[in-house]
Amino acid sequence: MSSAAQTTNGMAIVPEQKFSMRGAYGKALVELGKTHPELVVLDADLSSSTKSGLFGKEFPDRFFQMGIAESNMIGTAVGLASSGKKPFLHSFACFVVGRFEVIKLAVAYNESNVAITGTHVGVGIGEDGYSQMGTEDLGMMRALPNVICLQPADDVEARSAAEFLMDYEGPSYMRITRQNVYRVHDENYRFELGRGEVLRSGTDLTLVASGAPVGYSLLAAERLSGLGISVEVINMASIRPLDGELIAESARKTGAVMTVEDHSVRGGLGSAVCEELAERYPVPVMRTGLREFGGSGTEADNYRIHKLDVDGITDNARSFLEVIRNKA
Amino acid sequence: MAERNPLDIEEVKQRARKREPVIPMEQVPDAVRAIRCDIIEMIAKAQSGHPGGSLSLAEILVTIFSQKMRFDPSNPEWEDRDRLILSKGHGVPALYATLSWLGAIPREELWTLRQAGSRLQGHPARALLPVVEASTGSLGQGLSIAVGMALAGRLDHKDYHVFCVLGDGEIQEGQVWEAAMAAPKWKLSNLTAILDYNKGQLDGFVRDIMDIESAAAKWRAFNWHVIEVDGHDPTAIAAAVDDAKTVTDRPTMIVAHTVKGKGVSFMENDMSWHGKAPNEEQTKAALAELGC
Numbered sequence: 001m002s003s004a005a006q007t008t009n010g011m012a013i014v015p016e017q018k019f020s021m022r023g024a025y026g027k028a029l030v031e032l033g034k035t036h037p038e039l040v041v042l043d044a045d046l047s048s049s050t051k052s053g054l055f056g057k058e059f060p061d062r063f064f065q066m067g068i069a070e071s072n073m074i075g076t077a078v079g080l081a082s083s084g085k086k087p088f089l090h091s092f093a094c095f096v097v098g099r100f101e102v103i104k105l106a107v108a109y110n111e112s113n114v115a116i117t118g119t120h121v122g123v124g125i126g127e128d129g130y131s132q133m134g135t136e137d138l139g140m141m142r143a144l145p146n147v148i149c150l151q152p153a154d155d156v157e158a159r160s161a162a163e164f165l166m167d168y169e170g171p172s173y174m175r176i177t178r179q180n181v182y183r184v185h186d187e188n189y190r191f192e193l194g195r196g197e198v199l200r201s202g203t204d205l206t207l208v209a210s211g212a213p214v215g216y217s218l219l220a221a222e223r224l225s226g227l228g229i230s231v232e233v234i235n236m237a238s239i240r241p242l243d244g245e246l247i248a249e250s251a252r253k254t255g256a257v258m259t260v261e262d263h264s265v266r267g268g269l270g271s272a273v274c275e276e277l278a279e280r281y282p283v284p285v286m287r288t289g290l291r292e293f294g295g296s297g298t299e300a301d302n303y304r305i306h307k308l309d310v311d312g313i314t315d316n317a318r319s320f321l322e323v324i325r326n327k328a
Numbered sequence: 329m330a331e332r333n334p335l336d337i338e339e340v341k342q343r344a345r346k347r348e349p350v351i352p353m354e355q356v357p358d359a360v361r362a363i364r365c366d367i368i369e370m371i372a373k374a375q376s377g378h379p380g381g382s383l384s385l386a387e388i389l390v391t392i393f394s395q396k397m398r399f400d401p402s403n404p405e406w407e408d409r410d411r412l413i414l415s416k417g418h419g420v421p422a423l424y425a426t427l428s429w430l431g432a433i434p435r436e437e438l439w440t441l442r443q444a445g446s447r448l449q450g451h452p453a454r455a456l457l458p459v460v461e462a463s464t465g466s467l468g469q470g471l472s473i474a475v476g477m478a479l480a481g482r483l484d485h486k487d488y489h490v491f492c493v494l495g496d497g498e499i500q501e502g503q504v505w506e507a508a509m510a511a512p513k514w515k516l517s518n519l520t521a522i523l524d525y526n527k528g529q530l531d532g533f534v535r536d537i538m539d540i541e542s543a544a545a546k547w548r549a550f551n552w553h554v555i556e557v558d559g560h561d562p563t564a565i566a567a568a569v570d571d572a573k574t575v576t577d578r579p580t581m582i583v584a585h586t587v588k589g590k591g592v593s594f595m596e597n598d599m600s601w602h603g604k605a606p607n608e609e610q611t612k613a614a615l616a617e618l619g620c
């Protein structure tokens with residue numbers, strides 16, 4: 001795999017180079033803090049991991065260390081928001097969404113202007129194992145009536161999404177990775193709510209990906225192209241609202257859609273895409289991602305095991321197209 | 329529905345905006361009685377609701393709102409208002425009735441409690457009715473929100489006070505103790521919690537279900553200033569709030585000893601009245617006993 005995968009906007013993935021999503025996010029909070037006095041940041045004893053601690057160093061008066069008490073952190077953020085602050089609260093996705101019912105009532109039902117950031121998502125976190133992995137968080141958060149759900153693909157998008165959330169009024173959830181990821185956007189990219197993004201055009205298969213797997217999906221598309229399969233790659237950073245129109249449009253062209261995410265195949269991007277296609281333009285869909293508990297291992301091992309790396313995505317895409325061909 | 333000599337809302341507004349008593353202290357017991365009448369009528373009309381824990385709250389809410397709160401009934405979003413979160417959301421008929429008495433909710437709306445489309449949900453819903461400070465009803469969550477409000481007041485150098493009313497059974501929830509640990513960390517003396525210690529919960533007496541004793545000692549151990557009062561004595565409640573405001577280095581917990589179902593003898597200390605509505609005959613008896 002020597003050739004870089006080219007996106008339609010000219011951005012090329014450099015396979016040897018990965019960038020920190022949470023680092024970019026943490027720096028974005030610091031920048032936003034300089035211009036937005038209403039921005040306050042909360043963390044539950046993970047600020048050096050979530051990178052919210054960067055804000056804490058710069059603005060100690062607007063940083064609240066809540067201790068290992070996520071439920072109270074969520075409620076405190078709601079109280080701050082009700083008095084005009086814009087709280088960004090942080091923990092691992094697993095732990096914060098684990099306090100789901102507090103989010104449901106205090107954040108969602110109050111229509112509270114709180115931004116929830118869950119880091120360390122998926123099996124990509126590696127060695128710490130399943131108890132630390134956010135693997136069902138989107139399924140839960142997406143079920144709430146008025147919470148927007150974001151999942152950036154790289155550091156550029158994480159920064160842009162943080163800027164977007166600063167100005168957004170209402171409850172939000174964003175999940176970001178522990179591990180460094182491929183960069184698929186140039187510096188001028190701006191996140192847009194409810195908009196998917198065609199990173200590469202193709203005619204045989206649509207890959208809808210979100211989060212860390214987006215880079216791998218682009219590289220897989222490049223490899224599949226060498227095998228005579230033309231793949232369209234869509235980055236879906238806005239999981240809710242979801243750009244169903246774009247997905248349906250692509251499905252009309254390719255007739256087959258495969259989703260790729262480092263999250264359970266139940267309830268996350270795969271489910272959301274199926275819901276949209278079922279109502280708009282039903283075509284065969286293959287959901288790829290986590291089908292069982294994750295476990296300890298290197299990020300590379302975990303992505304190989306769960307078929308989220310270039311080999312895995314390529315393999316899944318080929319078998320999917322074969323199944324469709326055999327049925328036809 | 330019982331007629332009621334209404335307050336002059338303009339006068340209420342003028343006084344309440346300055347945190348002055350909206351009625352003289354000696355009139356509080358009468359107001360409390362009228363609130364209890366409304367609670368019974370609302371729940372009877374809805375044929376559902378929680379009379380026991382609403383009746384126990386009446387003196388606490390009426391005393392704080394009429395004597396100690398800075399608010400503007402016509403402007404629930406006023407930045408400088410004192411805030412009161414009813415964390416034990418099932419007691420909300422008492423809150424709706426009190427807010428209506430003070431002119432913040434039209435009186436006729438009280439009789440829509442728990443009906444489809446009503447702003448008066450079975451448990452408080454802020455998005456529908458902004459005069460309630462927070463949507464509550466899942467027990468254990470209100471004190472955390474109160475902590476956030478008190479922190480925001482600190483950040484903005486505002487002198488508003490935050491009250492939070494908890495149920496006794498409610499403090500069995502772990503989140504309460506997360507908040508109990510957090511508030512003293514920031515020395516939130518602008519936060520006063522009130523425990524409606526009515527000794528009962530849905531399944532029975534608190535002491536049998538999951539004893540919270542010694543409640544006062546527990547809060548003291550968490551570095552709160554703790555005051556124990558008779559929660560049916562308006563003068564004692566008002567004095568406790570005054571006492572709380574003299575403390576500058578920690579939040580206050582007022583442990584208010586109350587009687588579940590207070591004022592209606594057949595409901596008092598009978599846990600079957602935690603969450604059921606009286607029938608027609610029982611309603612008549614309750615209203616007669618309250619002198620409605």
